[in-house]
Amino acid sequence: MTQWIYGFDKLCAEHNDIVGKKCAHLGEMTGAGFRVPLGFALSLEAYKRFMKETGATEEIRQYLTAFNADPNRPADMPKYDKASEAIRGIVESKEMPEDMKDVIRQYYDELCRATGFSDLPVATRSSGPVSHPGQYESYLYIRGISSVIENIIKVWSSTFNQRSLIARARLGLRLDYDPVGVAVLKMVNAKAAGVMFTINPVNGDPSKIMIDGNWGLGESVVSGSVSPDEWMVDKVAVKINKVMVSSKLKEYVFDTKTAKAMFVDIPPDRQNRLCLSEEEVLELAKIGKKIERHYGIAQDTEWAIDKDLPFPENIFILQCRPEQVWSKKKPEPIAKTESSYIDYMANRFIEGW
Amino acid sequence: MTSEEKRFPYPEELETPPGTEGWEEMYPYYFVPHTEVDKDDFFFLDVVHIPEPIPPFDAFSPESWLRHISQYNSRVFMLPPAFGLRGFFYRGYLYWSPKEITDPKEIEKRVPLFLKRAGYYFDHWNEIYEKWIKKVEGLLERTRAITIKDLPEMEDESVVMEAKGLDTGFHLQTSYRNLLNLNDELWQYHFEMLNLGYASYVLFVDFCTKAFPGIELPTVTKMVSGVDFLMYRPVEELKRLAKLAVEWGLADIVKKDCSPEEMIEELEKSEKGRTFSKEIEKSKAWFYYRTGKGGHAYHYTRAWIEDLSLPFRNLRDFIFKIEKGVSIERPKEKLIEERDNITEEYLNLLRTEEDKKMFRLLLDRVRTAYIYVEDHMWYCENVFQTLFYERIRKIGKILVDQDFLDDPEDIFYINRFELEMVVWDVSYTWATGGRKSFGQIKWRNTVKKRQKIMDALRQAPPPPPFFYKAPEKITEPLTIMLWGVTTEKVEQARRATEVKPEELKELKGIAASPGIEEGRARVIRRPAELDQVQMDEILVCPATEPTWASAFGRIKAVVTNQGGIMSHAAIACREYGIASVSNTTIGTEVIKTGDLIKVDGDKGMVTILERAY
Numbered sequence: 001m002t003q004w005i006y007g008f009d010k011l012c013a014e015h016n017d018i019v020g021k022k023c024a025h026l027g028e029m030t031g032a033g034f035r036v037p038l039g040f041a042l043s044l045e046a047y048k049r050f051m052k053e054t055g056a057t058e059e060i061r062q063y064l065t066a067f068n069a070d071p072n073r074p075a076d077m078p079k080y081d082k083a084s085e086a087i088r089g090i091v092e093s094k095e096m097p098e099d100m101k102d103v104i105r106q107y108y109d110e111l112c113r114a115t116g117f118s119d120l121p122v123a124t125r126s127s128g129p130v131s132h133p134g135q136y137e138s139y140l141y142i143r144g145i146s147s148v149i150e151n152i153i154k155v156w157s158s159t160f161n162q163r164s165l166i167a168r169a170r171l172g173l174r175l176d177y178d179p180v181g182v183a184v185l186k187m188v189n190a191k192a193a194g195v196m197f198t199i200n201p202v203n204g205d206p207s208k209i210m211i212d213g214n215w216g217l218g219e220s221v222v223s224g225s226v227s228p229d230e231w232m233v234d235k236v237a238v239k240i241n242k243v244m245v246s247s248k249l250k251e252y253v254f255d256t257k258t259a260k261a262m263f264v265d266i267p268p269d270r271q272n273r274l275c276l277s278e279e280e281v282l283e284l285a286k287i288g289k290k291i292e293r294h295y296g297i298a299q300d301t302e303w304a305i306d307k308d309l310p311f312p313e314n315i316f317i318l319q320c321r322p323e324q325v326w327s328k329k330k331p332e333p334i335a336k337t338e339s340s341y342i343d344y345m346a347n348r349f350i351e352g353w
Numbered sequence: 354m355t356s357e358e359k360r361f362p363y364p365e366e367l368e369t370p371p372g373t374e375g376w377e378e379m380y381p382y383y384f385v386p387h388t389e390v391d392k393d394d395f396f397f398l399d400v401v402h403i404p405e406p407i408p409p410f411d412a413f414s415p416e417s418w419l420r421h422i423s424q425y426n427s428r429v430f431m432l433p434p435a436f437g438l439r440g441f442f443y444r445g446y447l448y449w450s451p452k453e454i455t456d457p458k459e460i461e462k463r464v465p466l467f468l469k470r471a472g473y474y475f476d477h478w479n480e481i482y483e484k485w486i487k488k489v490e491g492l493l494e495r496t497r498a499i500t501i502k503d504l505p506e507m508e509d510e511s512v513v514m515e516a517k518g519l520d521t522g523f524h525l526q527t528s529y530r531n532l533l534n535l536n537d538e539l540w541q542y543h544f545e546m547l548n549l550g551y552a553s554y555v556l557f558v559d560f561c562t563k564a565f566p567g568i569e570l571p572t573v574t575k576m577v578s579g580v581d582f583l584m585y586r587p588v589e590e591l592k593r594l595a596k597l598a599v600e601w602g603l604a605d606i607v608k609k610d611c612s613p614e615e616m617i618e619e620l621e622k623s624e625k626g627r628t629f630s631k632e633i634e635k636s637k638a639w640f641y642y643r644t645g646k647g648g649h650a651y652h653y654t655r656a657w658i659e660d661l662s663l664p665f666r667n668l669r670d671f672i673f674k675i676e677k678g679v680s681i682e683r684p685k686e687k688l689i690e691e692r693d694n695i696t697e698e699y700l701n702l703l704r705t706e707e708d709k710k711m712f713r714l715l716l717d718r719v720r721t722a723y724i725y726v727e728d729h730m731w732y733c734e735n736v737f738q739t740l741f742y743e744r745i746r747k748i749g750k751i752l753v754d755q756d757f758l759d760d761p762e763d764i765f766y767i768n769r770f771e772l773e774m775v776v777w778d779v780s781y782t783w784a785t786g787g788r789k790s791f792g793q794i795k796w797r798n799t800v801k802k803r804q805k806i807m808d809a810l811r812q813a814p815p816p817p818p819f820f821y822k823a824p825e826k827i828t829e830p831l832t833i834m835l836w837g838v839t840t841e842k843v844e845q846a847r848r849a850t851e852v853k854p855e856e857l858k859e860l861k862g863i864a865a866s867p868g869i870e871e872g873r874a875r876v877i878r879r880p881a882e883l884d885q886v887q888m889d890e891i892l893v894c895p896a897t898e899p900t901w902a903s904a905f906g907r908i909k910a911v912v913t914n915q916g917g918i919m920s921h922a923a924i925a926c927r928e929y930g931i932a933s934v935s936n937t938t939i940g941t942e943v944i945k946t947g948d949l950i951k952v953d954g955d956k957g958m959v960t961i962l963e964r965a966y
Contacts (some may be wrong), residue, residue, distance in 0.1 A: 200567060206702040207565035231568070236698045241567065241955065331704035334563045335711035341718055342472035344711065345556050346464055349433050352828040 004046035005103055008185075010037055019043045020127030020181030025320065032294050034287060034317050035067050035223035038114055039129065039185030041097035044099070047156050047179040060176045066347075071169035077162075081171075084162040098147055105184045106154070107144050108184070115186055119143045124151040126158060136180060141187055141254055141260065148184060188316045189254075192275035193218035194228055197323055198235065198288045199298040204326040206298065209233040209243070209285045213275045213344050215266055216251030218302050218318070224229045225263070226250055229274050233285040240281060243262035245274050256276035280305060283312045291320055298323040361395075361819040363388050364443055372809030376444055379409040379803055384416055386441045386448075386820065394439065396448040396820040400895040402648055405879045406810035409768040409803060410741050410745070413536065414650040415440070421540035425548045430474070431466040432918055435829060445810045449836075451829040472622075474549055478721050485725075489542055496535050496740045499528050501747035503754065504783045509534075522780025525751065529776045532744055533769060536737075543733045546866050547605045548831070550722040555834050560712065564703060568668065569955065571867050574694045577719050580688045581730040587657065588641035591664055592681050595671035597632055601625045601946060604672050613661035619706070640664060641736040648880070649734040652765050654748075656739040670906065676730060682959025710890050718922050748776065755779050758800060767796065768802040785797075811879060815895070818938060819843060836915060836937035837863050858893040860937040860944075862912070864957035868932030870910040871962065874948045876941050893944045896935075905929045910952040912940045912959050934959050 009025020011019060019027070023041035030036055051057040063086055069079040096104075096308070112120045121143050126136035137158035139151040140291055158164070159178040168175055194213030199206050212221050212228040220226045226249065232242040248271055252261045291299050301320040308314075335344060364386045377385045386396075403415055423437025423689030436452040454460055474481060506523050512520065526941065554577065561573050598607045603626060617633075620626035642664075643649060657664040675680050696716065703709045717756045749761030757779060767775060778792040827833060827840045870918035875890040877883060886892055886904050893912045905911075910932040926933040932954030935942075940959065944950060 006373065069697075203566045205568075206564045206704070207569050223383065234567075234569075234572075235702070236695055238953070241569075333705040333707035333711075334560060335707050338474070342468050342475055343716055344715075345471070345552060346433060346467055348556060348559060349435075349467075349552075350460055350464070352434070 001063075002045045004043045005039045005107060006043065007107070008036070008041065011041060018045070018181075020100060020129050020183075021296060022125060023181045023183045024126035024127075024318070026185070027181060027318060029291070029294075029320065032081075032290075034294075035313070036317050037186040037188055038111055039122065039183055040071070042152060042182040042184070044129065044179035044181055046182070050094070050096060050100065050153070051091075051132050051155065051177070051179075053097050056091050056094050057177060058262050059090050063087060063090070064176055067175075069169070071166045078161045080165050082130055083175075084165055085226075087160040087165075088157045089347040091160065092153055094153070096153065098249075101149055104149060104184075108145050108148055111184075111186065120186040121189075122148060122184050123187055124148065124155050125183045125185070126155045127183050128351060129181075131273065135161075135167060137161065152182050152184065156180065168251045187254075188318065189308050190217050190304040191314075192216070192276075192343050193302070193304035195219040195319075196284060196288050196299070196301045196303055198292040198301075199323055199326055200232065200324065201323070202279065204329075209235050209278070209288050210283060211284055211288075212247050214251055215270060215275050216253045217261055218304055219252040220250065220263070222302065223296075228275070230275070231281050235285070235289060238282055238289070240278065240287050242260060243274065245272060247271050248275070276305065277311075279311060280315065283315055287315065287317060289332065291317065293321075298322065359823040361821055361823055362509075362817055363392065364820065367817070370444075370809060371814055373444060374804070376806050376810060377444075379766075379768060379806065380442050381416070381768065384412070386443055387820075389439070392821050393449075394450045394452060395824040395843075396441070396450045397843075397914070398818045398933045399447045399835065399836060400447055401836060401865065401929050402896075402942075403447040403650060403740075404648055404895050406807060407442065407447065407650060408652065408807060409650050409770065410765040411452060411650055413533075413769045414936070415442075417536060417540040418544075419449065421537070422544045424546065425544050430471045430549065431463045431464045432471075432552075433460045433467050443820065444813060444816050445807070446816045451827075451832045453829060460796060470823070471549055471552075474546065475553070475718060478546075478718075478725075482725055485542060485546060487731075489539070489737075491731065492535060492539055492542070493736055493740065496532075496744075498735065499531055499535075499744060501525065501528055501744050501751070502896075504780070516548070520780075522783050525748070526776055526778050528744070529773065530734035530746060532741060533773075537731060539737050543729060546722070546728060548726050550726040551831050552836065553715075553719040553722040555684075555831065557715045558834070560715050565699065568699075569864055569867070570718065571864060571954075572695065575692060577723050578692065578706045579720065579724060579727070580683070580685045580692075582724070582727040584727060584735075585683070586731075587644075587664070588667070589640040589683075590639045591668045592671055594629075594632060594636060595668055595675055595681065596630060598668075598672055599675050601627055601629060602691050604676065607665075608669050608672050610669075613665055617664065630859040641739045643648060643735050643739060649738060652742050652762075656735070658739065659743070662721050662797070697834065737788070740859040748772075750881055752779060752796075755783055757782075757790075757796050759797065762961060763800045766800040766807070789856070815878070815941070833956075842936065842938060857943045859961070860934075862934040862939055862940070862957045862959065864935035864954055865935040866911075866931060866933035866954050868924035868930070868954045869952070870932045870950045870954075871911045871949065874912075874946055874950050875908075876944060876946045878941060891950055892947075893940050893950075895941055905931055910954065911935075912937060912944065912950070912952055914940050916936055 006019060006027070008023070008027045008030040011024055012031050013024050013028040016024040019041040024249060024324055026036050026039065027041065057207075060289055063083070067083055069076040069083075071080070109124070112118055121141050123138060123140045124142055127140040128136065133237055137155060142148055142151045151268050156205045164178070165175055192213050192215050194211065195218065196209065196211045198209050200208035200210055211231040211233065213225050214220045214228045221350060227246040228248065229246050230244040231240055233239065234241050248266055251262055255262045286299065288299065291301060299320045302318040302321045304316050304318055304322070306314040306316060338348070365388060407415060419438050419440040425777060426432040427433045427437040434453050436454060439450040439452070441448055500522050502524060504525065508520055511517065554917060557577065558570065558573050561568050603620070606626065607616065609616065609619070617630060620630045637658060643654050643656045644663055648654060655663065671681050693870065696734050698707060700712055703712055722752055746761055749758065749764035752758040752775065753761050753762055757775065764772070775792060778790055782788065782790040782792070821844065824840070827838060829842060832838050870891065872891045873888055874893045875886050877892060877894045879885065883904050886907055888907050889909050891909070891910045891912065892908045896913050896915045897911060906924070908931065909925055912933070913935045915938070932952050934952055934954055934957050935960060944959070944961065945965055948961055949963035951960040951962055953959070
């Protein structure tokens with residue numbers, strides 16, 4: 001039988017097609033020794049087994065035989081809404097096969113043991129083999145094995161949400177089947193979080209690292225809903241060149257009752273205080289340097305500082321991907337022509353400074 | 354604003370500070386401002402090399418710089434866009450005027466010549482440098498061979514018995530002329546490789562700032578710099594002696610706060626002490642190290658060899674450190690390792706093979722050239738200048754013997770052309786068997802008058818940073834690199850008259866040496882005031898010379914009005930690990946002694962946190 005569940009430590013970038021991009025990257029970073037949240041991955045095979053063994057796929061196919069809609073016709077949108085609701089109802093009504101449950105329980109228990117928490121809060125995140133940013137759904141702050149299983153199924157079912165159905169219909173892909181991986185990973189109880197570029201994104205200076213951060217979850221920085229604190233770090237010397245403290249008025253924090261991230265006011269005493277200490281900034285930069293070296297190209301990463309752990313174990317990289325702007329430009333050499341030293345000198349003298 | 358108004362003052366528009374009248378006559382006519390020839394050029398003040406008014410004799414040194422640097426740009430290496438440098442003294446301060454060639458046709462004509470000529474030097478750099486060392490060592494030998502003999506009451510019998518046919522007066526005249534010739538020859542060599550050395554540095558900086566727009570200049574210099582320069586040797590010799598003194602149980606004798614003579618006398622009393630004395634003698638070859646107060650140009654900047662209390666003071670400090678268990682070794686391997694790591698990292702950040710190749714090439718060339726940039730100082734500014742001034746002082750003594758002056762040091766109030774006349778007069782007067790000369794009255798009066806002028810010049814308010822034409826843009830790379838004179842700075846200075854200095858809270862300069870320090874300011878306008886600097890103060894001064902390094906053990910940070918990233922002081926600060934912001938233009942005007950200031954040597958900012966009153 002094909003393997004359908006993996007610890008992150010057993011995965012690397014090459015497993016992209018087996019477990020999806022996010023899981024493969026988390027595995028790659030785990031293997032390379034970066035501090036990413038502990039967790040495990042359900043492969044595409046897990047989705048296939050669940051959908052097949054519970055008969056969900058068959059039921060969805062039957063439902064879709066009568067479905068007829070044009071994804072480019074605004075008037076047909078309610079049809080997709082209705083289909084999504086029906087199909088998700090089918091998926092979420094299925095009970096996971098007992099043997100799968102048992103294996104997932106073992107992995108979750110192991111995670112709880114490793115972190116020293118019973119009923120460790122985790123996130124269940126979708127992990128498609130190709131990027132569909134923002135299309136599928138992730139669920140945060142999930143506690144206890146039955147919730148974990150319920151939310152894994154919810155991630156699978158999110159491949160049938162309205163926007164995913166429409167996206168597949170537009171691309172002419174089949175609507176009844178779209179396997180994704182699921183990452184189950186420890187929630188970072190973020191004191192502060194944000195993004196880090198291992199390049200100066202403004203002028204492309206590759207000898208700088210730029211870090212933006214705010215209190216709470218990284219969402220406020222990623223979405224641009226607050227002006228974050230900003231650090232420019234010298235990548236070679238690992239030394240802070242410039243700090244810009246911002247008035248940070250709001251942050252995302254977890255509401256454990258609703259299990260949702262809430263956008264709340266930051267108390268005045270924290271608004272104008274830097275959300276990272278100098279040692280945290282430098283440690284982050286060191287990690288950024290290593291990640292860039294590992295992938296061989298400037299990276300755009302998301303990070304979080306866990307409030308429950310001591311420095312430096314509190315620094316987590318949640319995600320990384322190649323920097324998109326400067327790294328994609330074809331690099332123009334400064335020394336444009338193949339020239340000798342003295343030719344180059346003469347040219348520079350003539351061009352002027 | 355019309356272009357007519359965009360200019361700096363003309364000298365005749367400025368008030369003459371009381372007592373300084375007649376300063377122009379101390380210097381050669383070609384080296385004082387003349388508006389009719391200078392008004393279309395831009396002149397900037399150089400307090401990096403000449404921090405205080407230059408005495409008439411000492412003027413030979415800066416004059417020689419400008420004279421002998423120029424032809425290498427304009428007529429030897431045919432630098433495509435640059436003329437030589439004109440300059441003048443205004444109230445004893447030195448001003449330089451760079452000028453570019455703007456005619457594209459002329460530039461085009463010069464390019465192939467430059468490629469061939471400068472290319473040859475770069476391609477054969479080490480070989481040429483070896484040859485250079487031989488030439489200069491030969492020159493130093495010839496300088497040592499010049500003896501200044503006292504004029505005797507009666508010529509030695511040998512003049513007759515060997516039928517020499519030449520007298521001691523003639524010998525004096527010849528010796529003086531030879532000294533002048535040797536000086537000119539030396540400064541020719543001095544710049545033979547220096548312009549190209551600086552150019553290779555500028556080229557590397559230029560490349561780095563393009564590849565890494567936010568790179569800081571101290572980082573660039575770190576990649577270029579070596580660790581084994583000759584200029585470190587004198588201090589290394591003292592460390593060697595300090596270790597020996599401790600090892601041989603002589604620390605208590607050497608540490609004693611006494612005169613050098615008393616110390617040697619004490620050492621001579623024991624077997625070990627006598628051996629140690631011999632070790633000191635061995636080290637003396639490295640004592641031609643001019644570290645007194647002032648700059649290299651000044652006659653009163655004394656060498657260790659002339660005043661042993663200078664090195665012995667440092668020797669004592671090293672012994673104290675050893676006894677306290679503080680390491681006095683320069684961590685050479687660590688410095689090299691650090692340099693190589695940094696270099697490797699920057700190299701790996703470059704994204705194209707072309708750039709990697711060019712980076713390696715530029716770095717390779719500048720590292721080679723940089724050894725010269727540092728080491729020439731030992732031969733020229735230290736050993737030669739010591740030998741030269743030593744001989745001029747002997748002539749000064751003869752002038753006293755022959756009743757022309759009251760004090761041998763007064764000779765420095767006579768410029769070198771006048772001195773040729775005086776030497777002639779002296780040997781003539783001596784030849785007459787001691788009959789009277791009007792020179793004996795004239796030069797005493799001149800010296801007296803000039804002493805007063807020099808005092809008044811030193812007390813006068815600082816001279817303006819610029820004269821004559823305001824340039825549209827400054828592009829000459831050496832002006833930017835060595836003095837930090839940039840378009841922005843010039844424009845800022847032009848507008849600065851509109852702001853009251855005491856209202857300024859922040860000064861922008863150049864990040865010359867990294868580190869952030871807070872402390873009380875000590876404003877020093879003249880090298881002679883350096884003694885006032887207290888432990889842990891921040892030195893604020895017009896510019897520093899490497900000779901000021903003696904104070905670096907006491908201070909936390911340095912702020913200067915002038916000085917580029919390549920100024921020797923900036924290099925010394927980095928070596929000593931002292932934070933420094935240079936090129937604040939008006940630092941000594943804005944900051945007062947006692948002010949609490951913050952020096953950010955990473956960003957090049959100085960902040961006044963609290964006024965002294």
